[in-house]
Amino acid sequence: MPRTKAQFEEMRKATKEKIQSSAMQLFVLKGFGSTNVQEIADKAEISVGLMYRHYKTKDELFDELVEFALGGLRKTIDLFESDESPNKLINQFVHDVYNDMISGNELANLTILMTQSFFVKGEANQDENEVAQVNAMLLQATSNLIKRGQEMGEFGTGESYEMALYFFSAIQGLAEMKVLLRSNFSMPSPTILTAFLYTKGE
Incomplete structure (x- = not known):
C-alpha cells in the first residue's frame, strides 16, 4: 500500500x-x-x-538552529514584560530551566550554539548581530523585572542590571559545565539559582 x-x-x-x-x-x-x-x-x-x-548549506542549518534558540529568548522577554508578580515569573522561568537541564541536553546545547553564532557571524558591530541584540533585550527585561520586584518588596536590594547579568552568566556557565562534565554534572536546585535575589546587596 x-x-x-x-x-x-x-x-x-x-x-x-x-x-x-x-x-x-x-x-x-x-x-x-x-x-x-x-x-x-x-x-x-x-x-x-x-x-x-x-x-x-551548513550555514542554513546552523542559522535555523540559532533562530529556534532566539525564539525561546524572545518568549522569555515577553514573559518577563508581563504584569505577573516578578517573584512568580522568575521562579517559573528557573523551574523551567531546571527541568530542561535535568531532562536532556537541548537547552545546554542551544545556549552554547548561540554563543558560537555570535563569533561565527563575525560582526564587529554588536548592533548588527541579532544574538547580541536579543541578549541585550533579555538582560534589560530581566533588570526591569528585578527592579520592579525590589520596589514591590519581593526581592532584596542590589543593582538590578548587575543582578540580571549575574543570573544569566550562571545559566550560561551551567550549560557549559553540563556539556563538559556530562554524567558528572549535577544541576543546582531552583532555590540555589534564585538565592541571590532574596539577600540584601551591598
Whole structure:
C-alpha cells in the first residue's frame, strides 16, 4: 500500500529533526567551522543527498538552529514584560530551566550554539548581530523585572542590571559545565539559582 501524504510529511519531519539534533551535537562539541556536512549526515544516519534536500548549506542549518534558540529568548522577554508578580515569573522561568537541564541536553546545547553564532557571524558591530541584540533585550527585561520586584518588596536590594547579568552568566556557565562534565554534572536546585535575589546587596 503506497504511503499517504501525511505519512510522507511525518517521515520528512522525523528526518529533519534527526538532522537538527545531530548537527547541534556536532556544532557544540566540535564547533561550526570544524563540522562538515558528511559528519552531520553520518550522525543522522542519512545520505548527504537527503540532507541537502532539507538544507541547501551548513550555514542554513546552523542559522535555523540559532533562530529556534532566539525564539525561546524572545518568549522569555515577553514573559518577563508581563504584569505577573516578578517573584512568580522568575521562579517559573528557573523551574523551567531546571527541568530542561535535568531532562536532556537541548537547552545546554542551544545556549552554547548561540554563543558560537555570535563569533561565527563575525560582526564587529554588536548592533548588527541579532544574538547580541536579543541578549541585550533579555538582560534589560530581566533588570526591569528585578527592579520592579525590589520596589514591590519581593526581592532584596542590589543593582538590578548587575543582578540580571549575574543570573544569566550562571545559566550560561551551567550549560557549559553540563556539556563538559556530562554524567558528572549535577544541576543546582531552583532555590540555589534564585538565592541571590532574596539577600540584601551591598
